Amino acid sequence: MKFERYGLGIAKGLAITFSYLFRRPITVQYPEQRLNTSRRIRGNELVWSREKCTGCATCAKACPIGAIDIVTAPNLVNNRYAVEKYQVDTGYCIQCGLCVEACPFAALFMGYDYERAKYRRNELVQNKEDMMLESGEKHTSGYFYPELAAKLPRQTLLIDRITEDRTTEGK
Amino acid sequence: MTLLNPVFQLESSWKALPPDWPGGFFWHWLVFTVIILAFVLSVVMAFIWLERRGLGRIQARLGPNRVGPFGLLQPVADAVKVLLKEDIVPFDADKIVHWLAPVVAFTPVMMMFAVIPFQNGALLADLNIGILYFVAISSISTVGIFMAGWGSSNKYSLLSAMRDVASVVSYEIPVVLATAGVVLLAGSLSLNQIVLAQNIPFILLQPLGFLLFFIGACAEINRAPFDLLEADSELTAGFHTEYSGMKFALFYLVEYAEALAVSAIIATLFLGGWRGPFLPPWLWFLIKIFAVFFVIFWIRGTVPRVRIDQLMALAWKFLLPLALLNLLITAIEVLIWPGTLPWLLIFVNIAIMIVLVLLWSRFFKLGWGKVEV
Amino acid sequence: MTLKTEPFVLNIGPAHPSTHGVCRLKARLDGEVITDLECVFGYLHRGIEKLAEERTYTGIIPLTDRLDYLAAMSNNLAYCLSVEKLAGITVPERAHYLRVIMAELQRIASHLIAVGAFLNDCGAFMTPILYMLREREKILDLFEMASGQRLTYNYMRIGGVSQDVPEEFLPALTKFVDEMPAHIDEYDRLLAENEILLARAKGVGILPAELAVNISAGGPVLRASGVRWDIRKADPYTIYDRFQFDIPTGTVGDCYDRYRVRVLEMRQSIRILKQALEQIPAGPSRSAVPQLVRPPAGEAYARIEAPKGELGFYLVSDTSIAPYRCHIRAPSLINLTALRDMIVGWKIADAIIIFGSIDICMGEVDR
Numbered sequence: 001m002k003f004e005r006y007g008l009g010i011a012k013g014l015a016i017t018f019s020y021l022f023r024r025p026i027t028v029q030y031p032e033q034r035l036n037t038s039r040r041i042r043g044n045e046l047v048w049s050r051e052k053c054t055g056c057a058t059c060a061k062a063c064p065i066g067a068i069d070i071v072t073a074p075n076l077v078n079n080r081y082a083v084e085k086y087q088v089d090t091g092y093c094i095q096c097g098l099c100v101e102a103c104p105f106a107a108l109f110m111g112y113d114y115e116r117a118k119y120r121r122n123e124l125v126q127n128k129e130d131m132m133l134e135s136g137e138k139h140t141s142g143y144f145y146p147e148l149a150a151k152l153p154r155q156t157l158l159i160d161r162i163t164e165d166r167t168t169e170g171k
Numbered sequence: 172m173t174l175l176n177p178v179f180q181l182e183s184s185w186k187a188l189p190p191d192w193p194g195g196f197f198w199h200w201l202v203f204t205v206i207i208l209a210f211v212l213s214v215v216m217a218f219i220w221l222e223r224r225g226l227g228r229i230q231a232r233l234g235p236n237r238v239g240p241f242g243l244l245q246p247v248a249d250a251v252k253v254l255l256k257e258d259i260v261p262f263d264a265d266k267i268v269h270w271l272a273p274v275v276a277f278t279p280v281m282m283m284f285a286v287i288p289f290q291n292g293a294l295l296a297d298l299n300i301g302i303l304y305f306v307a308i309s310s311i312s313t314v315g316i317f318m319a320g321w322g323s324s325n326k327y328s329l330l331s332a333m334r335d336v337a338s339v340v341s342y343e344i345p346v347v348l349a350t351a352g353v354v355l356l357a358g359s360l361s362l363n364q365i366v367l368a369q370n371i372p373f374i375l376l377q378p379l380g381f382l383l384f385f386i387g388a389c390a391e392i393n394r395a396p397f398d399l400l401e402a403d404s405e406l407t408a409g410f411h412t413e414y415s416g417m418k419f420a421l422f423y424l425v426e427y428a429e430a431l432a433v434s435a436i437i438a439t440l441f442l443g444g445w446r447g448p449f450l451p452p453w454l455w456f457l458i459k460i461f462a463v464f465f466v467i468f469w470i471r472g473t474v475p476r477v478r479i480d481q482l483m484a485l486a487w488k489f490l491l492p493l494a495l496l497n498l499l500i501t502a503i504e505v506l507i508w509p510g511t512l513p514w515l516l517i518f519v520n521i522a523i524m525i526v527l528v529l530l531w532s533r534f535f536k537l538g539w540g541k542v543e544v
Numbered sequence: 545m546t547l548k549t550e551p552f553v554l555n556i557g558p559a560h561p562s563t564h565g566v567c568r569l570k571a572r573l574d575g576e577v578i579t580d581l582e583c584v585f586g587y588l589h590r591g592i593e594k595l596a597e598e599r600t601y602t603g604i605i606p607l608t609d610r611l612d613y614l615a616a617m618s619n620n621l622a623y624c625l626s627v628e629k630l631a632g633i634t635v636p637e638r639a640h641y642l643r644v645i646m647a648e649l650q651r652i653a654s655h656l657i658a659v660g661a662f663l664n665d666c667g668a669f670m671t672p673i674l675y676m677l678r679e680r681e682k683i684l685d686l687f688e689m690a691s692g693q694r695l696t697y698n699y700m701r702i703g704g705v706s707q708d709v710p711e712e713f714l715p716a717l718t719k720f721v722d723e724m725p726a727h728i729d730e731y732d733r734l735l736a737e738n739e740i741l742l743a744r745a746k747g748v749g750i751l752p753a754e755l756a757v758n759i760s761a762g763g764p765v766l767r768a769s770g771v772r773w774d775i776r777k778a779d780p781y782t783i784y785d786r787f788q789f790d791i792p793t794g795t796v797g798d799c800y801d802r803y804r805v806r807v808l809e810m811r812q813s814i815r816i817l818k819q820a821l822e823q824i825p826a827g828p829s830r831s832a833v834p835q836l837v838r839p840p841a842g843e844a845y846a847r848i849e850a851p852k853g854e855l856g857f858y859l860v861s862d863t864s865i866a867p868y869r870c871h872i873r874a875p876s877l878i879n880l881t882a883l884r885d886m887i888v889g890w891k892i893a894d895a896i897i898i899f900g901s902i903d904i905c906m907g908e909v910d911r
Contacts, residue, residue: 006532009737017229017473027233040692064603096606096698159682230674476667478893538747541889542577
């Protein structure tokens with residue numbers, strides 16, 4: 001006479017949930033504690049290097065939705081284009097990174113910051129001056145450039161059992 | 172005392188105190204009304220906090236911890252939020268029924284606490300029909316819930332209100348029969364007398380009765396795994412979909428106050444009420460209430476919910492026959508073996524419970540319920 | 545004298561806590577029993593197939609991420625296989641292994657959400673889904689390490705993968721693969737033998753094997769009905785013929801079988817991952833392909849075993865930089881055609897469970 005389904009399944013489940021009362025929760029209290037993002041994060045903005053850019057507009061051609069706007073004028077001094085306007089609408093951008101991969105001169109990078117919320121939609125449009133690498137305020141992510149990625153802090157992984165005290169350096 | 176000799180003699184030091192405390196009848200009534208109101212409201216808030224934190228820890232996350240230290244003021248924040256909301260009444264709702272429903276649902280729940288003893292003789296009214304009063308009053312709040320479902324002019328609410336009426340009516344009978352077993356052992360319907368008769372807590376002498384009462388009570392208060400009424404993954408929010416503001420607060424209170432009432436009744440009937448060594452009696456009472464509530468929300472966090480026809484099948488095919496058998500066996504024990512050593516009876520009862528549950532599990536069929544269309 | 549009852553129409557509407565997206569179920573009810581069901585979708589239609597005609601072959605890859613947004617790597621893989629078949633491009637060995645690793649990790653992640661959402665619909669108040677989301681977090685951490693994003697990865701390219709994984713990826717993956725079977729055991733202990741779950745899900749929403757084959761269902765829905773069909777074994781793509789794994793099948797085709805098949809598939813995916821981790825060679829991860837690919841004129845259809853079924857891309861090329869036509873064979877849409885036969889005769893509570901057990905994603909159904 002075999003007995004089954006007399007309540008043992010429920011009892012096993014109850015034992016597991018009871019054991020969870022004694023484990024440490026895995027919540028990370030955001031804004032007091034922050035995790036390190038991936039070194040290759042395709043953050044919410046683009047960082048552009050004015051010295052290396054030649055105005056070839058390969059990035060604009062590679063963008064699947066046309067979020068990059070470039071206007072150039074010929075500059076006979078160096079035999080390269082003068083980039084008059086380089087504008088990215090980050091509200092329109094889908095952060096796919098195809099522009100970064102397409103640039104033949106390594107002049108374009110994805111951004112590393114992710115806390116860039118604005119109150120108005122037109123503040124999301126980035127002009128040349130907002131995006132320049134040479135201004136020193138922009139952090140680039142290591143997407144597609146492993147040598148840049150090696151300089152960024154390591155990503156915190158849940159599998160390493162994050163403890164509640166690990167905050168990011170320098171933030 | 173009663174017709175049947177009680178099985179276990181009362182100790183001489185634990186006599187029931189008379190209900191008239193110093194000051195007379197009206198002072199007693201006033202003090203206890205205030206105590207009951209304060210007790211219900213504050214313990215309900217403690218329950219809300221405990222459930223949210225406890226469920227959070229079960230789910231490997233923290234509960235609310237932003238409002239006040241450890242989130243202790245979270246129920247207060249909830250109450251303030253709910254009071255400040257706009258009171259929306261649907262356009263083709265039945266206005267009077269819609270307005271009266273929370274009142275009709277909430278008042279009986281508060282009235283239930285009149286017979287629960289906090290200490291020896293510390294009740295609002297030591298009625299000699301204590302447990303019968305409780306059973307009668309607890310059914311009235313179902314009328315309020317049905318009024319809420321009807322008066323909302325919403326198909327989802329009506330469906331869930333009908334489910335509620337069906338389930339409460341089905342579960343009354345096993346619950347009442349389970350309490351009848353306790354009454355037989357204690358020899359009186361008055362809750363104070365039942366506590367005084369528990370030299371050994373009745374959970375050991377009536378394990379089957381405890382199981383039936385617990386399952387039946389969870390179904391009556393619509394808590395998991397029987398919370399099909401407010402199943403948020405099925406019917407959005409059930410009968411209180413169209414309520415907002417203070418009326419919703421009353422329904423929310425009804426749910427937790429009923430959970431408190433049921434925990435208090437289980438603690439009184441089966442766990443020995445306010446009895447215990449060393450600590451003051453009201454503290455033991457609170458500890459037992461919190462222990463029962465812990466089990467209630469622990470089950471909520473673990474187990475899926477049943478379907479409506481499985482709910483009814485559970486009541487009529489599982490709980491009712493077992494309740495009748497429990498009553499029969501208790502009656503036989505009380506008549507044939509008065510004065511027996513209680514430990515033998517405990518083993519016999521636990522063995523009977525295990526045998527009956529195993530036997531009934533053979534009738535557990537799966538995969539029924541499809542209707543040919 | 546008989547009691548007169550009237551059937552009424554209940555709209556389990558687009559914005560519902562458990563229709564897994566925006567899908568409208570118009571149910572005709574008689575009491576609580578559903579007598580007729582009509583499924584109305586299209587609320588998430590974004591015109592992906594038309595948009596694909598205006599983007600370059602590489603530019604379509606971010607679009608494919610957004611089809612079945614819970615399993616983006618599989619969509620990328622199917623599309624890249626289709627273009628490579630059309631243009632005759634070969635892929636280096638390491639890229640094959642990386643693709644298989646990503647696809648199997650994605651299968652585990654997608655099944656975790658499917659099982660978790662199914663148990664949530666059964667009523668287990670968020671506890672199982674939160675445990676499974678914790679495991680999914682670990683997988684998403686790995687994906688973020690490799691590609692930079694957590695949901696729309698854009699990781700596969702025509703000719704390989706976008707970049708090689710960083711050096712801490714494979715040790716972290718080894719750690720994950722070692723500890724995941726213990727977690728799956730924990731989920732089994734939590735709910736696999738639970739009597740209430742058995743009562744809710746066994747025998748409910750049966751899809752007979754013949755009907756499943758006739759409507760060309762795929763994935764766990766088909767395998768739970770007893771049909772042993774898995775594209776990874778029947779028509780292997782990339783390098784699946786080098787791995788040893790089983791195909792779990794059910795017997796009856798009810799909701800419980802679909803749930804068990806998904807859990808067992810997670811275990812088989814871990815087996816494949818262990819073998820891939822041992823065999824992965826060094827080498828390039830992308831073959832040299834021009835930025836604007838111009839495949840020769842023709843058509844190609846490539847299919848993979850996505851977590852939800854058979855996902856196929858049909859591409860027609862006319863030697864320009866954009867495809868002439870791109871059609872997506874979405875598994876969720878095809879699996880959804882059997883919904884009415886599965887649900888009629890059951891109650892509303894069962895309808896929600898059956899709908900959840902088919903595991904659809906509205907991004908695929910509507911495209």
